[in-house]
Amino acid sequence: MRIGITCYPSHGGSGVVATELGKLLAERGHDIHFITYDMPFRLGRFHQNIRYHGVEAHRYAVFKYPPYDLSLASRMAQVAKEYQLDLLHVHYAVPHAIAAVLAKQMVGDHLKVVTTLHGTDITVLGEDPSLRDVIRFGIQNSDAVTAVSDDLVRQTEELFCVNKEIERIYNFVDTRVYYPRDVEPLRDRCCEKTEKLLLHISNFRAVKRPLDVISIFHRVASEIPARLFLVGEGPEMPKVIQRVQELGLDDKVVFLGKQDEVAQLISLADLLLLPSEKESFGLVALEAMACGVPTIASNAGGIPEVVTHGQNGFLAPVGAIEEMAQYALMLLRDDALHQNFSQAGLDRVKQEFCGLKIADQYEQLYAKVLSR
CATH class of the missing domain: 3.40.50.2000 (Glycogen Phosphorylase B;)
Structure with missing residues (x-):
């Protein structure tokens, strides 16, 4: 599969999980394309199946703030067309799911969108009335939605009343990196x-x-x-x-x-x-x-x-x-x-919580989405 991944590349659990998932999928032979404003800090060494595509939001006189979400959507669409991506896996509903849905509309329905909710987009941003509808829109228009715990699934369903199945797929660790060391x-x-x-x-x-x-x-x-x-x-x-x-x-x-x-x-x-x-x-x-x-x-x-x-x-x-x-x-x-x-x-x-087990679950989800 050819998979685009968008996450926050800085320190934080969502970026760590997204990056480590991309690395595991690349090891399994999938083509992985990270589309972010900066190199994910956990990306590490070169891998032949991983590419990074930067996103730049330029300042224009008519905009008070650089339009990052539009620049991200445009970059997603460019990468999807050039590398014939099968799907975009985005981490966080805002702005990533919204940008991915827009990119899909530009590229065509064959490009699928998988959104993973990590928490802040629901438990913090979701409490802001000005963002609630746009978050709901991102969830509803994704081809598949996952959340990292049963508790987050429950909170999302209660807060947004979405008629969208949300699959719980836990976070994970790479036990080749995290293990009891002789220190x-x-x-x-x-x-x-x-x-x-x-x-x-x-x-x-x-x-x-x-x-x-x-x-x-x-x-x-x-x-x-x-x-x-x-x-x-x-x-x-x-x-x-x-x-x-x-x-x-x-x-x-x-x-x-x-x-x-x-x-x-x-x-x-x-x-x-x-x-x-x-x-x-x-x-x-x-x-x-x-x-x-x-x-x-x-x-x-x-x-x-x-x-x-x-x-x-x-x-x-x-x-x-x-x-x-x-x-x-x-x-x-x-x-x-x-x-x-x-x-x-x-x-x-x-x-x-083994990384191999969680990667299996995501592969199965991708296959289900692409077979529809």
Whole structure:
């Protein structure tokens, strides 16, 4: 198959999944064409079956803002015609599904559109009345629609009342990249042997509740030797730094900024903290599980579909800082329990979230769409 993929190429779960899916499909012999405004950061090394096509939105005097969505649609149509694409697989309804539908109208009905919903386009943009109709239009006019969790399927159907079948296909990890690594020498340089290492990775927006992360860690560190690694950047970071200073945790919290490759960092950790207010899937929790690291998380959104409470992690209500801290201490103090959780997570990744299994599901969906 000849497949065009459009996603946000910057850091973020949707871009990671879209790029990794494209790489897996290319390994299976499909021709993959990434159509984005920048090279996806996870695209990595050259592959003979992968091509990148940039999108440029030029400024014109009559436009207050560069018309990116129109430029994207035009570029999609150009690539579809030149390379005889069979379908466009777009990640996010706005603007990608809208641009793909427009490109299909320019090229012809033989070009199919598959839209994958990742969450923000539904849970955040969908709450904006000015965007609701256009998001619904993108969903309704796609040839197939998928969502990354059952919870997101439910939210989409409730919010948009669409008469469109939405198939749940989970996110995944490449277990050739995410696996428990031998990082003992590196860990010895990062923290004391007696210290437990906790980790949080996010874009540090308020919805991720990074201040809760600091509060949970403060309670843990008051009872056992511990250190916290923070990976990522975002608008809440100044508040996080201030809270760390107020609590006197400067020597225990390490700010690592954005990191392109996090598999080794995750393997360093004993626990991942994910107390998000909203999370359509929780890809970072899945990445942690694949590295043998249990997660302490909120029971928001799709997280319970990834983290099984009491088996490979612990879940608590959003904002339940004390409860999450107690769960963290339980795991950090009991090596046998921690090992059981770690192994249960590895087993679940292989059974439910293996990249090869998810790629099979997408291939079957593509074939069904193209056979209509």
